[in-house]
Each structure stands twice: as C-alpha cells, then as structure tokens.
Amino acid sequence: MSTIEREQFDQYMMPNYAPGDMIPVRGSGSRVWDQQGREYVDFAGGIAVNALGHVHPALVSTLTDQAGKLWHTSNVIATEPAIALARKLCEATFAERVFFCNSGGEAVEASLKLARRYCSDHYGPKKDLIIAFDNAFHGRSLFSVSVGGQPDYRAGFGPLPGGITHLPFNDLGALEAAFSDNVCAVIVEPIQGEAGVLDAEPGFLQAIRRLCDQHNALMVLDEVQTGVGRTGKLYAHEWYGVVPDIMATAKALGGGFPIGATLATAEVASSLVVGTHGSTYGGNPLACSVAAAAFDVINTPEVLDGVTHRRMLLEDGLQKISSRFDVFETIRGRGLLIGCVVSDPWKGRAREFLQAAQEAGLMLLIAGGDVVRLAPSLIIPEADITEGLERMESAVAGLCAAEQKAASVS
Numbered sequence: 001m002s003t004i005e006r007e008q009f010d011q012y013m014m015p016n017y018a019p020g021d022m023i024p025v026r027g028s029g030s031r032v033w034d035q036q037g038r039e040y041v042d043f044a045g046g047i048a049v050n051a052l053g054h055v056h057p058a059l060v061s062t063l064t065d066q067a068g069k070l071w072h073t074s075n076v077i078a079t080e081p082a083i084a085l086a087r088k089l090c091e092a093t094f095a096e097r098v099f100f101c102n103s104g105g106e107a108v109e110a111s112l113k114l115a116r117r118y119c120s121d122h123y124g125p126k127k128d129l130i131i132a133f134d135n136a137f138h139g140r141s142l143f144s145v146s147v148g149g150q151p152d153y154r155a156g157f158g159p160l161p162g163g164i165t166h167l168p169f170n171d172l173g174a175l176e177a178a179f180s181d182n183v184c185a186v187i188v189e190p191i192q193g194e195a196g197v198l199d200a201e202p203g204f205l206q207a208i209r210r211l212c213d214q215h216n217a218l219m220v221l222d223e224v225q226t227g228v229g230r231t232g233k234l235y236a237h238e239w240y241g242v243v244p245d246i247m248a249t250a251k252a253l254g255g256g257f258p259i260g261a262t263l264a265t266a267e268v269a270s271s272l273v274v275g276t277h278g279s280t281y282g283g284n285p286l287a288c289s290v291a292a293a294a295f296d297v298i299n300t301p302e303v304l305d306g307v308t309h310r311r312m313l314l315e316d317g318l319q320k321i322s323s324r325f326d327v328f329e330t331i332r333g334r335g336l337l338i339g340c341v342v343s344d345p346w347k348g349r350a351r352e353f354l355q356a357a358q359e360a361g362l363m364l365l366i367a368g369g370d371v372v373r374l375a376p377s378l379i380i381p382e383a384d385i386t387e388g389l390e391r392m393e394s395a396v397a398g399l400c401a402a403e404q405k406a407a408s409v410s
Contacts, residue, residue, distance in 0.1 A: 027054025197339025
C-alpha cells in the first residue's frame, strides 16, 4: 500500500495546479490505473503528449538501452542521439538546423529570441515588433507568456517584455493594418489549442506568410500541440500550404519523455552563434534517443493515415452523443486534436464533463469553460475508442439526468 495520498500534494506542492483526486500509478497503451486499481480510458493523452500511449514497447526498449550507456554530457560535447534526432527532423521538415531544449515553452522562447536576434543582425535593433494573437497560448516563461494572448496568465508578472502586439485571430484586415517594416516576426498556432481548439483559416496563415515575405519578417509557428502527427500530417502547417522560417515543437516529440526543439532554416539559424542561447539538459542522450524512436513510429503512413480514421470514429461517436443529449453545438479541430463546444445550457461548465467522465472511467481535457477537448494517442485501438465513447455517453447521461432533476425541483 502506497503512503502517498492526494492531500500531500496540497501539503508539499506549490498551489499553481489543482489536480483531481485520482492518482494514476500505471499505464499501458490507452488505459490507465489509479492507486485503487480502477481503470480509465485515456482520451487526454497527457495534453497531446503521449502520442503512442503509455509505455510503448519501442520507447521503453530505447530508454532502457540508452540508460545503460550515457545520460548527460552538457552541450560542450556532441552526442550521437542528438545528432541523429536533428538529422531526422531536418530530413522530414523544412528545417536545416535544430536547437534542443526540454519543453514547448523553452522551444517558443528560443524561437522568439532567434527571431529578434536575426532581425537585429540583418536590419538593426528597431525591427523588433512581434505580432501575436488574442487567446493564443505559447508557454509560461516571461517572454512566451507575454506573446500569449490570455491576459490572466500575464497578470501580476510585470513589467513584461515590450515590442509585442496582439491581434484578433483569423482577422485578415487587422493583420494587414498592423504590418509594417518594423515587424520582426509573427508567431501563430495553426490551431489554437488552449483557446478552444480554433483552426486557423488557410487564407489567414497564407496571408501571414505573404506579409512576412513582403516586409522581411519571420513566420514563427508554434506547433507544440499540433505537431508530430497530431493532425494527420507530421506538422499541421502542411495542411495549409505554408512553410515557416522558425518552428517550435515539443509535447508528442518525446512520446511522453520531456523534450522540445526549435527548428529553423540555416539562414535564420546562423544568428544563434556560440554563447547567444543554450540549455543545460537540452539534447540530452536519454531524451533524444526516446524522441528518435517515437519519431520513427509516428512518421509513417500507417500512423499518420490512421489519425484521420480514428478522428472519423471519434467524431461520429461524439455526434451521436450530442444528438441524443444536445450537449455540443459543434465539434472542431483537426485529426486527434478535437474540441467539443458545449451548447448554450452548458456554457462555462465544460469542467463538469471532465469530472463526470473521470467518475465514469474516462480521462478528458477542457480548453476554457466552453470546450471539452480530446487529444488521445495517435494509435489508440478502436476497441478503446468504442469503450471510451460508451463511458462518455454514460457520463453525459448522468449529467443530463442530474440537470433535469435539479430543474424539476426548482
């Protein structure tokens, strides 16, 4: 019997998180078991991190093998796993150079520093304006939270870095009006995940690319949540017909092992000379080995095409649940990044769906108060999709029954 209890989290941890009562202790594929041995179907995927589910055999084998060889050297010494992973990323994407770090927030931070440095080197220090978008989420470091478009996340942390302007997402007119030769970079998510799983319109991303080219600015894509197969392409921007100058990637990159990366063209990357940026643990052999193994599994037609098929199964099941209970007004997103926008009676109450689902043995996410979010494993078995949808239907039925009972009493 474990001596660890949920109450100890509040006793010893800082209060910036508010986890539920359940403590998972074991996972396999798309199933998780808690301290009491109760089983859950995982539709959350660690917030789009566990792209291959829990303890995938290829990742376990690779990690175990590397753990017996070499863990850490620091970046004053090159390692085989880092070079091998960088080569895979460059060969599979637009990128010609890679910087490794440990998280999505760090990857965004490096992307923004690189953009500022490149423009300073080539056009002078006055070309420093960064355009970002309302409701975007780019991380929690001071720079990344400053470009993020959610004021609550920035509150109380001032003075914040300057030279940043926020525009409405998908508003082409506002974008064109804000552009000038002082713009250094535009940072954008192809799909705003934390904001409610909002897809960028193809013409909007294409306009960003066009305006950046016209004004010698850099297009920076935050593909931390959308990348590494999540949408059915290796990276989501492939759906839109645009190519960035810089891209941040993380989450699914390590299949659950912490790693992030900033990808760039050789021209842009040339400004990140020795001493301009670094990361003590970035590119460590353990992380790079696991990420390379995950990448080899994910970057295949079988997995990427399978994402589209699994999306179809999930969306069909979610639509059936909504048709029966009228709880979702729309289902949006792409691939296995799915946002279920709750109907008017449930506005602001998305968390109630998460809680009811957990009680029914299902792990879900939310994206704000109005959106239930799903980001399961890219290879979740069809049987687990079926079981998870059944548990979700049971959870929704319970919510609706309680709502009707409360209404009758009042």
